[in-house]
Amino acid sequence: MPLLSTSAPDWADAAARLVRAAPPRAGRCRVMALEGPSGAGKTAVADRVAAELDGPVLHMDDLYPGWDGLAGSVPLVRAWVIEPLLHGENPRWRPFDWDQGHHATAWSETAVGDTLLVEGCGTGATELRPYLSVLAWVEAPASVRKQRLGRRWDADLYAPYREMWTRQEDAFYADHRPREHADLIIHNPAAGRL
Numbered sequence: 001m002p003l004l005s006t007s008a009p010d011w012a013d014a015a016a017r018l019v020r021a022a023p024p025r026a027g028r029c030r031v032m033a034l035e036g037p038s039g040a041g042k043t044a045v046a047d048r049v050a051a052e053l054d055g056p057v058l059h060m061d062d063l064y065p066g067w068d069g070l071a072g073s074v075p076l077v078r079a080w081v082i083e084p085l086l087h088g089e090n091p092r093w094r095p096f097d098w099d100q101g102h103h104a105t106a107w108s109e110t111a112v113g114d115t116l117l118v119e120g121c122g123t124g125a126t127e128l129r130p131y132l133s134v135l136a137w138v139e140a141p142a143s144v145r146k147q148r149l150g151r152r153w154d155a156d157l158y159a160p161y162r163e164m165w166t167r168q169e170d171a172f173y174a175d176h177r178p179r180e181h182a183d184l185i186i187h188n189p190a191a192g193r194l
Contacts (some may be wrong), residue, residue: 027085043059055116085112
């Protein structure tokens with residue numbers, strides 16, 4: 001399995017080449033999932049690869065049904081992202097309103113061409129893998145992850161839920177084992193921006 005490091009100058013181009021070479025598995029679309037623990041830098045990695053592919057990124061933060069909703073997000077990805085793609089349509093979802101504690105009533109839509117990146121914990125779920133062209137596991141040292149989590153724009157909001165979320169991640173990773181099934185490992189050791 002390929003291993004890339006974000007410290008290499010051409011890592012994003014190499015990841016994009018891997019996606020372009022993979023077969024579409026969600027209708028006509030190549031879906032790259034970026035999975036990994038909180039603070040690994042999945043969002044920044046996804047943004048860089050998406051820029052290389054000139055494709056959109058869908059963030060799991062928009063789909064989770066609350067702080068205890070990691071497992072509950074997987075059926076939503078299947079219904080709101082994968083199923084539309086299989087029918088040649090764009091993903092549509094009801095964004096989660098973190099202040100109000102529920103999904104919005106209005107639908108959002110992302111126009112996709114031949115690629116879509118979906119980033120966040122849960123994207124490497126067993127039931128989603130058959131539809132992924134590339135599953136990437138994004139990892140970083142625990143100390144770097146802790147620094148990143150402390151610098152998040154929503155760090156104060158996230159802090160009371162961090163332990164609960166970590167337990168959900170641990171249970172999810174023990175059950176689904178996405179790192180073992182990854183097509184690509186992206187090591188993201190730098191504490192700064194990519």
